[in-house]
Amino acid sequence: MAVAGRPLASRLLLGTGGIAGLDVLDAVLEASGSTMATVALRRVDPAATGSILDVLRARDVEVLPNTAGCHTAAEAVLTAKLAREAFDTDWVKLEVIGDERTLLPDVAELLDAAETLCDEGFVVLPYTSDDPVVARRLEQAGCAAVMPLGAPIGSGLGIRNPHNIALICESASVPVILDAGLGTPSEATLALELGCDGVLVASAITRARRPADMAAAFRLAVEAGALAAGAGRIPRRWHAVASSPAEGLASLADPD
């Protein structure tokens, strides 16, 4: 997979939200094989020891800043510019939340922010709804990828509308990275089988009882899905198709 011409060795992007500590993050990074991970931009805590940036850099993991917590295009644009200053990257996971209870994206504000940031040369990866028309508009705005949700952030509900995800994948000419809602690795496999190029997983790994084990499971699941997507699944049929040949079948019926 490549985004904006930059190859990504792993199709599993790690969201660091919910991680219990930097030691857990390090173990999760190793197990996941992820080469890109999100961070949020927050006030400096003078009492903090250690930096998430140091942990990511030590493992050569690219930083993908997000605009989590923004509710308007203006806030998201300012946050992206601050993140560019802080992390020396023009990549941004663009997120504009429209509802506190579901954390669903406000797609009107999202599109507005995406247009502004793309015009200013940012590499924009928007967290969006599973609406194929919105995905197309984001691509037309110049986004480097589209990141439709499987289900609300942190819900673990999986992919609620696989048909829409497949429609988005079918039409997109930029990478599609399923973002949000996954609860377990088989759902990541499904995302790849539906045609997604990758998945971004946070809570399902970071809030698992054994985060590093779950990260390893997601790595394998994403590899399985990518292989399966390229291998060509058999068509669905209403009735059975025998897998053993009828030819050469012994005559074993009772002769009388």
Next chain:
Amino acid sequence: MLEVMVNGHAQLVPAGSTVADVVRRWRDCPDGIAVARNGEVVVHSAWTGTEVAAGDHLEILTAAAGG
């Protein structure tokens, strides 16, 4: 002395302090830091040349787990 708001806390800083001075009081290492002053980005190259004024709102930001 001037009173400015830094990350939501009122702080007294000497008159003539720059953004760089305020950041240094908050954190030793400026790596991975961005500053917003009254809702505008102050780029790194402007930190030493930008004096803060009384009543300024500064946000000094860095990476946290998220997303």
